[in-house]
Amino acid sequence: MIMRMSSLFVRTLREDPADAEVPSHRLLVRAGYIRRAAPGIYTWLPLGLKVLRKIEQIIREEMDAIGAQELSFPALLPREPYEATNRWTEYGDGIFRLKDRKGNDYLLGPTHEEMFTLVVKDLYSSYKDLPLSIYQIQTKYRDEARPRAGLLRGREFVMKDSYSFDVDDAGLDASYQAHRNAYIRIFDKLGFEYVIVKAEAGAMGGSKSEEFLAKAEVGEDTYVRCTRCDYAANVEAVDTTPAAPTAYDDAPAAHAEETPDTPTIDTLVDHLNEKFPRDDRPWHAADTLKNVVFSLKHPDGTTEALAIGLPGDRDVDAKRLESKLGEGVVFEPFGDADFASRPSLAKGYIGPGALGEKKPAEVRYLLDPRVGEGSAWVTGADVAGSHVLDLVAGRDFSGDGVIDVAEVRDGDPCPACGDTDGGILESARGIEMGHIFQLGRKYADALDLKVLDENGKLVTVTMGSYGIGPSRAVAAIAEGTLDEIGLCWPREVAPADVHLVAAGKDEEVFAAADRIATELSAQGIDVLYDDRTGKVSPGVKFKDAELIGVPTIVVVGKSLGTDGTVEVKDRATGEREQVAADSVVDHVVGLVRA
Amino acid sequence: MIMRMSSLFVRTLREDPADAEVPSHRLLVRAGYIRRAAPGIYTWLPLGLKVLRKIEQIIREEMDAIGAQELSFPALLPREPYEATNRWTEYGDGIFRLKDRKGNDYLLGPTHEEMFTLVVKDLYSSYKDLPLSIYQIQTKYRDEARPRAGLLRGREFVMKDSYSFDVDDAGLDASYQAHRNAYIRIFDKLGFEYVIVKAEAGAMGGSKSEEFLAKAEVGEDTYVRCTRCDYAANVEAVDTTPAAPTAYDDAPAAHAEETPDTPTIDTLVDHLNEKFPRDDRPWHAADTLKNVVFSLKHPDGTTEALAIGLPGDRDVDAKRLESKLGEGVVFEPFGDADFASRPSLAKGYIGPGALGEKKPAEVRYLLDPRVGEGSAWVTGADVAGSHVLDLVAGRDFSGDGVIDVAEVRDGDPCPACGDTDGGILESARGIEMGHIFQLGRKYADALDLKVLDENGKLVTVTMGSYGIGPSRAVAAIAEGTLDEIGLCWPREVAPADVHLVAAGKDEEVFAAADRIATELSAQGIDVLYDDRTGKVSPGVKFKDAELIGVPTIVVVGKSLGTDGTVEVKDRATGEREQVAADSVVDHVVGLVRA
Structure with missing residues (x-):
């Protein structure tokens, strides 16, 4: 054609x-x-x-x-x-x-x-x-x-x-x-x-689910991959390895302390390091247990409050939460009106003492998998200006279940090989091209x-x-294939096999190009033939060929008259070679069928 | 395949x-x-x-x-x-x-x-x-x-x-x-x-327009064709040949007559034949001029009244009127409220005396092309119970223009050859399959x-x-191709080239059918292969093949064991022939490529 x-x-x-x-x-x-x-x-x-x-x-x-x-x-x-x-x-x-x-x-x-x-x-x-x-x-x-x-x-x-x-x-x-x-x-x-x-896959009601992502900086999908093994997952699908239980027989008893003006993790950590310094290491946000409360609206119209307890150095990832809650559940962080309706929640100082289905606030309480049995935390004491230290999970508090919705970060251990080989995750961006699921x-x-x-x-x-x-x-x-001068199609999907340019005004050039186009077409090769005459200069034709991005560009121009050759250019690599005009058809057929 | x-x-x-x-x-x-x-x-x-x-x-x-x-x-x-x-x-x-x-x-x-x-x-x-x-x-x-x-x-x-x-x-x-x-x-x-x-084509704003109709009794489109020449037209597009002017120098003067209780054409014609009999021939509906008034609503929201004068033996064809009025114009016959608003229109006795843009009723008045100059009519006298006789077009009345929207009837003269060769129209039904227009x-x-x-x-x-x-x-x-037992596709559009039926329970039958399917497919023939086993009887398979309507049916059955042949049946004609199983592939390839 x-x-x-x-x-x-x-x-x-x-x-x-x-x-x-x-x-x-x-x-x-x-x-x-x-x-x-x-x-x-x-x-x-x-x-x-x-x-x-x-x-x-x-x-x-x-x-x-x-x-x-x-x-x-x-x-x-x-x-x-x-x-x-x-x-x-x-x-x-x-x-x-x-x-x-x-x-x-x-x-x-x-x-x-x-x-x-x-x-x-x-x-x-x-x-x-x-x-x-x-x-x-x-x-x-x-x-x-x-x-x-x-x-x-x-x-x-x-x-x-x-x-x-x-x-x-x-x-x-x-x-x-x-x-x-x-x-x-x-x-x-x-x-x-x-x-x-x-x-x-959970939200869709199925079990197994994988996405095919094109690697691309402009992609909307963030995924993570292991630097060591071949693990790769959509951020929503990363399963955090639950913290192993630790012994807490010798752990000190929990004790509430005055922590005035510490409604944020940063202010709390500063206060801890100033008033309750530790010998071995300074306090860090990861030592605190942050409790975030959401107001949920289910597709059937019912509403619910949900508290999520997670290490203070991480935020809840909205996309991960959305995928865990399932399709059609609308959620937003507790607002002033929500807090007003549950006075047992002390904003900025919320702790496990108030949370849980059977606790005063009657809020379902789910814990991040990092909150392992025996781990000790600093967390809210449910009174403004007060926190509890040395609160041990499994001894002093527990949730109604586990939810894995904290943000995934570069450097997090790989769920597949983190424990054994020390692989860590890094994030990358992609375009969702395919999705298969059960x-x-x-x-x-x-x-x-x-x-x-x-x-x-x-x-x-x-x-x-x-x-x-x-x-x-x-x-x-x-x-994924373009470059600074234009599109650059893989051969399998290119709009034509060859972009043939008649560069010049000589009748011979057009006669030769016509012949090449006809012979290529007869062999089943799709030719995009720039046969424009008049004011369209060779330069314009070259630029159009580069922009349009057909994988092989054949230029019939001056060299035809001097040594009987035409130029065959690979659009992707930019490599050029001079090929005798008489054999260029076979040459190009060879390239296309390679 | x-x-x-x-x-x-x-x-x-x-x-x-x-x-x-x-x-x-x-x-x-x-x-x-x-x-x-x-x-x-x-x-x-x-x-x-x-x-x-x-x-x-x-x-x-x-x-x-x-x-x-x-x-x-x-x-x-x-x-x-x-x-x-x-x-x-x-x-x-x-x-x-x-x-x-x-x-x-x-x-x-x-x-x-x-x-x-x-x-x-x-x-x-x-x-x-x-x-x-x-x-x-x-x-x-x-x-x-x-x-x-x-x-x-x-x-x-x-x-x-x-x-x-x-x-x-x-x-x-x-x-x-x-x-x-x-x-x-x-x-x-x-x-x-x-x-x-x-x-x-008028309504679409263009000039030339043709439709490709599939001939079919179930079609929604009525068209007419000439019994003599190759004229064919959509009913909307039939151009009635205008009546030639006739001399009216000797025509009697128009005269109004009492015609009580004659609001319809039938009652009027009966009355004329009884009270005003003609010597040469009886009165006929075609001698009367019927004036039908419509209320129009244009796309821009404006409204208008339109009267159409046509021979009393014909009705206005709604589709022809619609196509002449153009897209988006909504019309309906005058109702009681409309008549009430225009008292100069005497329902059942409307005549040209009231019609026309400058006449009392101020209604645009268009005439059928059969109302030629010099033709004489019986029509309403604009007074209940009264008609005018010998009213001559061009002498006693005229319209604001011509409109060709009367129904087209079998036996009407052909617009192409009616005048010269006496061709007449007959109607047929079709399905609009293609439409080309300027x-x-x-x-x-x-x-x-x-x-x-x-x-x-x-x-x-x-x-x-x-x-x-x-x-x-x-x-x-x-x-257009089905028959009483099922579909019956032309080869060019059939879902497969061959419907191959393995009829029987013998392994040999299936082995032979498998081989034939494979060999046909290898030659580029698309095979619909009824390889069903179990409780599906040969009778069910035959019925399905007839229903599905692939043009060639090959049955591998009992004759394979007796004389080594299979049956090749033409779905459209029903013709069967026994062909040696060994040569049936070549035979079928020949049929498909014929």
Whole structure:
């Protein structure tokens, strides 16, 4: 196929678009791949559509290879199934809702768990029908609060979503593994650096969950990786190793002390070091037990207060807390009105004495896993201006349970090898490209998807969910491969195989370039041929070729007349070589098929 | 490729779905191609998706062949461009509107004229950039009042829409002709009977317009064709040949007569024949001039009364009137309140004496083209119980203009050859499959799409619009090819090339069928292989094969053991032949590639 720049529907821009925040967005607009139609909503121009379709096709082939079957759901969906799973409400402002002319409620599908579940319920009824994996590549909608970075977080975007259906957990494990392997093949083909991180699955009602992240500084997802082993996890999914119990037989008894004007950890630590200095080492924020109280609102409308006790040198990580609390639970720190309604909580001096379901404040109290049995703490005495020292966990206080939501920090021990090999965590940023997880029976339960098992008994089906965003992948691949002069596509997803430039005004140049384009095309090579004449200078053509980022650039120019050669340039490395015009077709075919 | 019935995500139904109105809808659901998700909104199961994708690909190839370039617009669109063309209002209840979390207005695109116009305005600026044809294959939305007949009139559907952009009318004619030829190739390939009919373009602001209709009894579109020449037109587009002027020098003077209790044409004709019998022939409804008054509401909110004078044997055709009035004009016959507000209109006895912009009732008055100069009529005398006879057009009355909205009837003279060859019209029904028309400068004017011409002067671009509905085509092709036992796909769009049935329980049967499936697939033939074992009888498999409608059915059964043959059946003709199992692969390859 030959695309001629003289007629291709594209215009490159020399200036960055005003609204573009990240390099991939700037270059995709400047190089004429996409245009913004509305915030977070984009038009795919011909070059962009080619890249998108190539990515979709790579995904489709790997899905087909594991026996997944393609179908296609509508984007405009009725309210009822989402009502059954409570997501009509849980999504809050995050989805687009609308009414039809009869006043019936619809939404634009943000994800299709309900529809997949219902179609299997409609068609299948026996264990003999399973396992089943079905998928679609389809347009989805989310009313993001802050659409950003072009295609990286859009409001209309393309998703490949697949679901597996099995009768038992072993089946789900096998389906999950098949998808995981397919995803690895897909991401390897897409040609950018990625990492598979452990993700938090709890909130979605499932068990196992992993994300495929493209390594990228502009990514919205922070993940941590071990400096020593191959552990990597989404921040939400890092499981802090619980502190080992320590003996406390000889520990001094707890004692309350006056600590006036110490409502913050900093002021408390200063006060301790001044008034209660320790022999062996100074007091540190990590010696204090901070108790943070949140007001929770559950999806069913009920409210609750939750206190979290954690070392004073750490804050609660809102994302980790959100993922532990589950979808649809809204939380915010206690405000003045909340404190006023629970007078037994002394703001700034809250301690375990008031916390716990059976204690005066009647607040559920969960402890960070670092608060191990036998550990001693300085914490609030539930009276303004007073703290308790030498308060020992398991002896003097306990919580109603454990919650692992403290911030994860560079240097924290690796949950996998920290104990044995001393590995520590470091954080990095990535773009979530794929997410696979074991949904389990949440949706099958809600929508009553059951099949008859071997004994004629109805059993609930267990599901897996597997998503990749092809439109986001366009931006992520661009982001991961671009350089200072333009886009720089991996061969597998490039909009063309070769960018052929006729550089000059001589008829011979155009005649030779025409011949090369025709011969390459005849061999199945996709050629983007800059055949523009008139005022378009070779310099403009070179700059456009670098900006557009096709992996191989062939320049037919002056050297054709002098020594019968043309230049073949590798866009990524910048390496150039002169190749005889007569053999350049074979040469390029060799490069493309390598 | 081999699709195995044992694992294919499909279930055939023996019973018709309750909500299916037309045969194609019944069979597409029963054969497991589609499922309803909501009224007018469908899920594509794997078999259905394959047919849809094949149709899309046939269209794509022909679009590419005429140099049209594919891009893709969002479905979720901002209000502003549709406001600029007034369509945000004009669409009334016909589109889905919604607000985002910030309260901004959006719609789900019913058609993308505005977006196409704006993207060309964004990228192009010179006559040198034109001509340009761009297209997309994309999901569209219309909030139909009565979604019906499955995919034939859906609320979410797939469209290929292309637009051409030219600097002048000659360019538009060439682009139009290129698309027309491409459409003919597409419809020929899709393998169903169609007719190209003249369509009314006026309301859309353009000039030339044709529709491609699939011939189908279940179609919603009535068109007429000449029994003699190749004239065919949408009912809206039939241009009645105006009556030739006749001499009226010797015509008797008009005279009012008492005609008590004759408010209808029937009662009037009876009265005339009784009280005023003619020598040469009896009075007929066609001798009377009926004046029908409508109340109009324009898109800008203004209202108007419109009277239409037409022969009493014909009614006003609402669709023809709608198309002449233009998009967004709402009309209804005068009601009691309307009559009360215009006392000079004598209901049942309205005549030209009261009608016309300068006459007492101040009602715009348009006449049917059959009301030729010199023709004499019996019509209302504007007094209850009284009519005027021998009222001569051009002598005694005239209208404010002509409007051609009377119903078209079988037997009407053909506008093309009625005068010369005596051709007459007959009506038929069809499904609108494609629509091509010359939009002209309507959208370019509204959205200010101009380019510099050769002389450096800004000129407004002229546009053509060309649409095909691939999802509707699935149903239309099914409708046009099905028979009493099931679907019956043309080879080009069938979900597989061959339906291979292993009929029996012998291992040899399955071994032979396995081999045939593998060898066919190796040759690039798509095989739907019924490899089901267990309780699925050969009879069930045959019925499923007939229902699913793949063009060639190969049955490996008893004859394999007796004489080493298998049966090859043509689904459409029912013809069967026994072919040696050893040579059936070559035989089938020959059929598929024929």
